[in-house]
Amino acid sequence: MKNSVFNLDHQNSNIESKIVVSLERLSQAFRVLLWNESKAFSLSPIQIQVMIFLYTHSPEKRKVSYLAEEFNMTKSTISDTIKTLEQKLLIKKEFEQEDTRSYIIHLSKKGKQLTEKISFFSQQIQTPIDLMTSDDKENLLLSLLNIIKHLNTSGVISIQRMCYSCNFYSSDYRGKKHYCKLLKTKLADKELRVDCPEHITVEAV
Ligand code: SF4
Numbered sequence: 001m002k003n004s005v006f007n008l009d010h011q012n013s014n015i016e017s018k019i020v021v022s023l024e025r026l027s028q029a030f031r032v033l034l035w036n037e038s039k040a041f042s043l044s045p046i047q048i049q050v051m052i053f054l055y056t057h058s059p060e061k062r063k064v065s066y067l068a069e070e071f072n073m074t075k076s077t078i079s080d081t082i083k084t085l086e087q088k089l090l091i092k093k094e095f096e097q098e099d100t101r102s103y104i105i106h107l108s109k110k111g112k113q114l115t116e117k118i119s120f121f122s123q124q125i126q127t128p129i130d131l132m133t134s135d136d137k138e139n140l141l142l143s144l145l146n147i148i149k150h151l152n153t154s155g156v157i158s159i160q161r162m163c164y165s166c167n168f169y170s171s172d173y174r175g176k177k178h179y180c181k182l183l184k185t186k187l188a189d190k191e192l193r194v195d196c197p198e199h200i201t202v203e204a205v
Pocket of ligand 1: 161162163164166167168169170179180181182183193196197198199200
């Protein structure tokens with residue numbers, strides 16, 4: 001444990017370890033906020049996450065198999081979540097004509113109204129970010145995108161719809177200037193996307 005980020009002697013003399021442990025604290029904050037929201041609205045944390053995803057993503061992504069990959073869960077767990085949301089009249093299924101076992105999931109009117117309320121659960125994390133300078137925000141975004149990119153390419157997290165993993169993305173030789181070949185425009189650091197509706201994964205093309 002000598003060189004573990006959790007070893008306090010090592011951690012307190014090592015900025016990289018402090019950053020990793022800080023990210024762990026943030027992940028804990030997300031869990032706590034999600035849990036508080038779930039208690040307030042009698043929903044489980046995954047039900048809240050699925051509803052927000054359904055509200056904000058296109059029909060081809062609103063299927064059990066895609067959701068399972070998105071949330072790193074089994075299809076059976078996601079199917080159970082969808083079943084419960086259906087029993088609560090928060091979603092509707094649209095069965096596909098060519099394969100009646102497959103369906104697209106839509107939020108019902110009641111589901112959309114509820115999602116508009118629960119989608120602010122992470123506000124407390126945004127509050128200190130709002131107070132940062134523009135430069136600090138851009139540096140933080142770039143640093144986080146680089147960490148996410150590494151976690152994605154090393155297989156720790158699956159689906160990513162960010163510029164760095166998109167077929168339409170290109171950059172200069174130093175990786176500093178960014179360009180989107182779909183939008184045919186340069187992207188400033190702050191315009192790099194974390195979740196882009198037009199994203200096409202590099203390997204998929
Ligand atoms: S399509 Fe979206 S994700 Fe891809 S490079 Fe352009 S802005 Fe980024």
